[in-house]
Amino acid sequence: MPQRLVIVGGDAGGMTAATNARRARTAEELEIVAFERSEWPSFSACSEPYFVSGEIEEFDALLVRTPEEFARQGIEVRVQHEVTAIDTAARVVTVRDLPGAREFTVGYDFLVYATGAEARRVAIEGRDLQGVHEMHVLRDALAVRAILDASPAPRRGVVVGGGYVGLEMAEALHTRGLHTTIVSSGGGLLGGALDPEMSTHLADLVRALGIDVRVGQRVECIDGREGHVTSVGCGEHTIPADLVILATGTTPRVELARATGLRIGASGGVWVDDHLRTSVPGVYAAGDCAEVIDRITGAAANIHLATIATKQGRIAGINIGGGDEAFPGALGTAITKVHDLEISRTGVTEAAAIAAGIDVAVTTFDATTTAGNWPAATSMRVRALADRATRRMIGAQIIGGPTAGKRIDALAMAMWNEMTVDAMVNVDLSYAPPFSGTWDPVLVAARKLQAVLGGSG
Amino acid sequence: MPQRLVIVGGDAGGMTAATNARRARTAEELEIVAFERSEWPSFSACSEPYFVSGEIEEFDALLVRTPEEFARQGIEVRVQHEVTAIDTAARVVTVRDLPGAREFTVGYDFLVYATGAEARRVAIEGRDLQGVHEMHVLRDALAVRAILDASPAPRRGVVVGGGYVGLEMAEALHTRGLHTTIVSSGGGLLGGALDPEMSTHLADLVRALGIDVRVGQRVECIDGREGHVTSVGCGEHTIPADLVILATGTTPRVELARATGLRIGASGGVWVDDHLRTSVPGVYAAGDCAEVIDRITGAAANIHLATIATKQGRIAGINIGGGDEAFPGALGTAITKVHDLEISRTGVTEAAAIAAGIDVAVTTFDATTTAGNWPAATSMRVRALADRATRRMIGAQIIGGPTAGKRIDALAMAMWNEMTVDAMVNVDLSYAPPFSGTWDPVLVAARKLQAVLGGSG
Numbered sequence: 001m002p003q004r005l006v007i008v009g010g011d012a013g014g015m016t017a018a019t020n021a022r023r024a025r026t027a028e029e030l031e032i033v034a035f036e037r038s039e040w041p042s043f044s045a046c047s048e049p050y051f052v053s054g055e056i057e058e059f060d061a062l063l064v065r066t067p068e069e070f071a072r073q074g075i076e077v078r079v080q081h082e083v084t085a086i087d088t089a090a091r092v093v094t095v096r097d098l099p100g101a102r103e104f105t106v107g108y109d110f111l112v113y114a115t116g117a118e119a120r121r122v123a124i125e126g127r128d129l130q131g132v133h134e135m136h137v138l139r140d141a142l143a144v145r146a147i148l149d150a151s152p153a154p155r156r157g158v159v160v161g162g163g164y165v166g167l168e169m170a171e172a173l174h175t176r177g178l179h180t181t182i183v184s185s186g187g188g189l190l191g192g193a194l195d196p197e198m199s200t201h202l203a204d205l206v207r208a209l210g211i212d213v214r215v216g217q218r219v220e221c222i223d224g225r226e227g228h229v230t231s232v233g234c235g236e237h238t239i240p241a242d243l244v245i246l247a248t249g250t251t252p253r254v255e256l257a258r259a260t261g262l263r264i265g266a267s268g269g270v271w272v273d274d275h276l277r278t279s280v281p282g283v284y285a286a287g288d289c290a291e292v293i294d295r296i297t298g299a300a301a302n303i304h305l306a307t308i309a310t311k312q313g314r315i316a317g318i319n320i321g322g323g324d325e326a327f328p329g330a331l332g333t334a335i336t337k338v339h340d341l342e343i344s345r346t347g348v349t350e351a352a353a354i355a356a357g358i359d360v361a362v363t364t365f366d367a368t369t370t371a372g373n374w375p376a377a378t379s380m381r382v383r384a385l386a387d388r389a390t391r392r393m394i395g396a397q398i399i400g401g402p403t404a405g406k407r408i409d410a411l412a413m414a415m416w417n418e419m420t421v422d423a424m425v426n427v428d429l430s431y432a433p434p435f436s437g438t439w440d441p442v443l444v445a446a447r448k449l450q451a452v453l454g455g456s457g
Numbered sequence: 458m459p460q461r462l463v464i465v466g467g468d469a470g471g472m473t474a475a476t477n478a479r480r481a482r483t484a485e486e487l488e489i490v491a492f493e494r495s496e497w498p499s500f501s502a503c504s505e506p507y508f509v510s511g512e513i514e515e516f517d518a519l520l521v522r523t524p525e526e527f528a529r530q531g532i533e534v535r536v537q538h539e540v541t542a543i544d545t546a547a548r549v550v551t552v553r554d555l556p557g558a559r560e561f562t563v564g565y566d567f568l569v570y571a572t573g574a575e576a577r578r579v580a581i582e583g584r585d586l587q588g589v590h591e592m593h594v595l596r597d598a599l600a601v602r603a604i605l606d607a608s609p610a611p612r613r614g615v616v617v618g619g620g621y622v623g624l625e626m627a628e629a630l631h632t633r634g635l636h637t638t639i640v641s642s643g644g645g646l647l648g649g650a651l652d653p654e655m656s657t658h659l660a661d662l663v664r665a666l667g668i669d670v671r672v673g674q675r676v677e678c679i680d681g682r683e684g685h686v687t688s689v690g691c692g693e694h695t696i697p698a699d700l701v702i703l704a705t706g707t708t709p710r711v712e713l714a715r716a717t718g719l720r721i722g723a724s725g726g727v728w729v730d731d732h733l734r735t736s737v738p739g740v741y742a743a744g745d746c747a748e749v750i751d752r753i754t755g756a757a758a759n760i761h762l763a764t765i766a767t768k769q770g771r772i773a774g775i776n777i778g779g780g781d782e783a784f785p786g787a788l789g790t791a792i793t794k795v796h797d798l799e800i801s802r803t804g805v806t807e808a809a810a811i812a813a814g815i816d817v818a819v820t821t822f823d824a825t826t827t828a829g830n831w832p833a834a835t836s837m838r839v840r841a842l843a844d845r846a847t848r849r850m851i852g853a854q855i856i857g858g859p860t861a862g863k864r865i866d867a868l869a870m871a872m873w874n875e876m877t878v879d880a881m882v883n884v885d886l887s888y889a890p891p892f893s894g895t896w897d898p899v900l901v902a903a904r905k906l907q908a909v910l911g912g913s914g
Contacts, residue, residue: 046890047828047830050891056830056831056832305888306888307888307895307896310895310896327883328880330885331885333885333887334888334889335889336889337891346885373513374513375514403860403863406864406887406892407863408887409887409897410866412884412887413867413871413884414870417870417871417876426768426785427873428752428768428788428790428803428869428873429790430792430801430803430869431762431763431764432792432794433503433507435792435863436863438469439764440866442866
C-alpha cells in the first residue's frame with residue numbers, strides 16, 4: 001500500500017513540493033493529493049498586476065499548471081477544498097469541500113503545510129465599500145480587471161501601500177489611463193526593501209512618471225456614497241477615488257498551523273529546520289507561511305517571494321521523496337518595475353544591518369546602464385553596503401532605466417558566496433558599450449565600498 | 458629625486474597602471490610619463506564599430522581621457538611617440554618622436570609594457586586596395602566613417618572574419634544601409650568564443666536579421682579595378698564589394714618585448730607573474746600584450762578584452778605604487794550584440810575543456826528573456842558546461858533577445874566562486890514576470906546540468 005503525501009495549499013510552495021516528491025517516488029510508492037481553497041492551483045500571483053493592466057491579456061496565462069496537468073503527473077489536486085484541521089497524532093486531516101459544503105477526513109504519512117500569506121488586515125474604516133479591493137488571490141485580479149474593462153471605467157485610482165504590490169498596481173492603473181495616486185505610510189516607496197534615501201529617490205522618479213505619490217500618510221478611512229467609494233482619507237488629505245486598491249502588506253497564514261500545534265517562529269512564520277521540517281514529525285512547511293533564514297544576519301525572517309517559495313517547495317519535496325537536501329537560506333533578492341524604471345534589491349538594508357549589530361559601510365553612486373558614450377544610456381543609482389568587520393558586501397539596491405535591475409543577480413551571486421569587496425573588484429564581468437562601462441556598475445559598487453572601507457583588503 | 462615610471466603604450470592597460478600608481482604615489486615620489494604611438498591615448502576601441510555606424514555620433518566620445526586630463530593628474534602623456542628600444546640593464550628607453558622624426562632616451566625605475574595587440578596579418582592578395590580597411594586604431598574608424606559619410610556612399614560591404622569585431626562591423630555597415638556580407642572561415646560566427654552548435658545558431662539568427670553570412674570560406678584574394686576594391690574572394694565564391702573590412706583577429710604585440718628579452722609565454726603573449734611582473738626586474742606588463750591565466754584550465758592564455766586590460770593595469774599600478782595585489786586570472790567573459798540580438802559567453806568552450814583534459818557535461822536549452830506569459834518575451838538559447846569530476850560550472854554561452862546577454866555576469870560570478878551546479882540551484886536571484894521566469898535561466902542552466910550529471914551532488 002502506498003504512503004500518502006497531503007499538500008495543504010496548492011500554490012508555489014505546495015505544488016513544487018508535490019512535483020519534486022513525485023519525481024522521486026512512483027504513484028505505487030507515494031500517493032499525492034493537494035487541497036487548494038481557491039478555484040485555481042499553482043497560479044502566478046506576481047502576474048496579477050499585469051493582468052489588471054492588460055499587458056497579460058488572457059486569464060489563462062496566470063495559471064502555471066491546471067489540475068488536469070497535475071493529474072497526468074499522478075498528483076491529485078482538489079480545488080475549492082480547504083483543510084480545516086490537522087490531527088498530527090493520528091496523521092489525519094479534515095477537509096471541507098467548499099461548494100459541496102461537506103467535510104471528510106484523509107490520512108497522511110507526509111504533509112506539506114503551504115498555506116502562503118494573507119493580506120494584512122489594517123484597520124481602515126470603509127474598507128468594505130464597493131470599489132475597494134485587496135490584491136491577493138486571482139479572484140481579486142479578475143474583479144479589478146472587470147471594473148477597468150466596464151463602462152464607464154473608473155477615472156481615479158488610489159493605491160494604499162507603497163510596497164511591491166502597491167507599486168505594481170499603481171503602474172497597472174496608470175497604464176490603464178487612470179489618474180493614479182499611491183499613498184505610502186513611509187517616507188518613500190518600497191521602504192521595507194530599500195534604504196530611506198533610495199526609497200525617497202524612487203518616490204521622486206515615480207512622480208516624474210506621472211503617478212501622484214503621497215508619502216508619510218496613513219490611510220485610516222475611506223469615504224463612500226451609496227455604498228461605493230468616493231474618496232480615500234479623512235480630514236485634510238482626502239483624495240477623490242473611483243477605485244481603491246489596498247496593498248498594505250502580507251503576513252504568513254498560520255492560523256491552522258497554530259491550532260495544529262506547529263511551532264511558530266519569532267518572525268511569525270511556521271518554524272522549519274533546514275530540511276523544511278516543522279516541529280512535528282512528518283509535517284513539512286514551504287512558501288510564504290514558513291520562515292526563512294536570512295543569510296546575512298542568520299536570523300529567521302518572513303520573505304514573501306515566489307522564488308523562495310518554489311525553492312523551499314523543491315527541497316521539501318526532495319526530502320519527502322527520500323532525498324537529503326538543505327535549504328541554504330535567502331537574501332531577499334527582488335526586482336520590479338514602474339514603466340521603464342527598474343528597481344531591484346538584495347541582502348540587508350542599512351537599518352536591518354544595524355539592528356543585527358553589523359558595523360556597516362555604505363556607498364551610493366550614480367552610473368549609467370550602458371557605457372557613458374552610448375546614446376541610449378540611462379542613469380541608474382546604486383547603493384551598496386558592506387560589513388566593516390569582514391569587508392563582505394551585504395546588501396545592494398538599484399534604481400534605474402532599462403537593464404539596470406537584473407544586475408542585482410550578479411551582486412546576489414557575489415554576496416551568496418560571501419565575497420569581500422576586494423575580491424569582487426577583480427571578477428571578470430562582461431562589457432561592451434551598449435551594455436555597460438568597462439567597469440560594470442556591479443564592480444564599481446565594490447570599488448566604491450573599498451574606498452569607504454579604506455585599504456585594499 | 459623622484460623615481461620614474463615609463464608607460465610603453467598609452468591605452469587601457471598602460472593608462473590604468475599610470476592612474477593607479479599615481480593614486481599611491483605623489484609626483485614628488487614618482488614621475489609618470491606615457492608614450493603612445495598614435496595620436497590619442499586611452500581611447501575606446503570597443504566603441505569604434507558604433508562610431509562607424511553613427512550610433513556614437515561624435516569622435517570625441519571615443520576618447521576616454523585626453524592628455525590634458527592626464528596632465529592634471531600629474532601624468533605626462535606623449536602621443537605620437539614610440540618606444541623603439543628598452544635597455545633593461547641601464548633602465549633606459551629609446552623614444553622616437555614620430556612627427557619630429559627624432560629620437561631621445563629616458564631613464565626609468567619602473568616600466569609598464571602595454572603595447573596591446575595588433576591585427577593578425579592574414580595573407581590576402583589585394584588587401585592593400587583602396588576600400589579595404591582593418592579595424593584597429595582610431596584612424597581606421599575615422600577612415601571608414603568618412604567613406605560611409607561620403608557621396609556616393611558604398612552600397613555593398615563585406616566583412617572578412619566572424620569574430621567580435623567582424624560581427625560588430627557587419628552590424629555597423631548594415632545599420633548604415635549597406636548590403637552586408639560577413640565571411641567566416643569557421644562553421645558559424647564567434648567560433649572561438651562559442652561551441653559549434655551555438656556558433657551555427659548565431660549565424661542563422663544573424664542571417665535572419667538581413668545580413669548575408671557565409672561560413673566555411675577563407676578569403677584568399679580581393680579583386681579591384683583602378684586600385685579600388687570591387688569584389689572579395691576568387692573563383693566561384695566572389696562577392697561584389699565597395700567596402701571591405703578585414704577583421705581576422707588580433708595577436709599580442711610583442712616584437713619590442715622579444716627584442717628587449719622579456720620572456721614570451723607559450724600563448725605568445727608577454728609572460729607575467731600574478732603581480733603583473735615580467736621576467737625582467739622593474740618591468741611590468743598589462744593588457745592585450747600580456748598573458749592571462751584562464752581560471753578554469755589554469756593555463757596561460759591570450760584574451761584580448763578591455764575589461765582584462767584595465768584590471769591588469771590597475772594591479773600593475775597598485776604594485777608599482779608599493780601595493781601588493783595579485784591578479785586572479787580571468788574567465789574571458791564577453792558580450793556583444795547584432796541589432797536586438799545579444800550574445801555573451803564566459804569560461805571555457807567544450808573544445809577548450811576537452812583540450813584541458815576536463816570530463817565535460819553539457820546542456821543546451823531554450824528559455825525566454827522574461828516570464829513566458831509576458832508579451833515582450835523573446836527567446837534565448839543557453840548552453841552551459843560543467844566539469845563532471847567537480848560538478849562545477851565551467852562555461853556558459855547565451856544568444857537571445859534584449860536583456861538575455863547580461864545574465865552572463867551572474868554565471869561568471871558563480872563560476873568565479875567555483876560553485877557546483879548543485880549549490881547554484883538554490884541561489885536567491887531576482888524574479889518578476891517582466892524580467893524572468895520564477896527560475897531565472899541562470900538557475901535553469903544549473904538545474905539542467907544537474908540532470909545531465911545525475912544525482913544531486
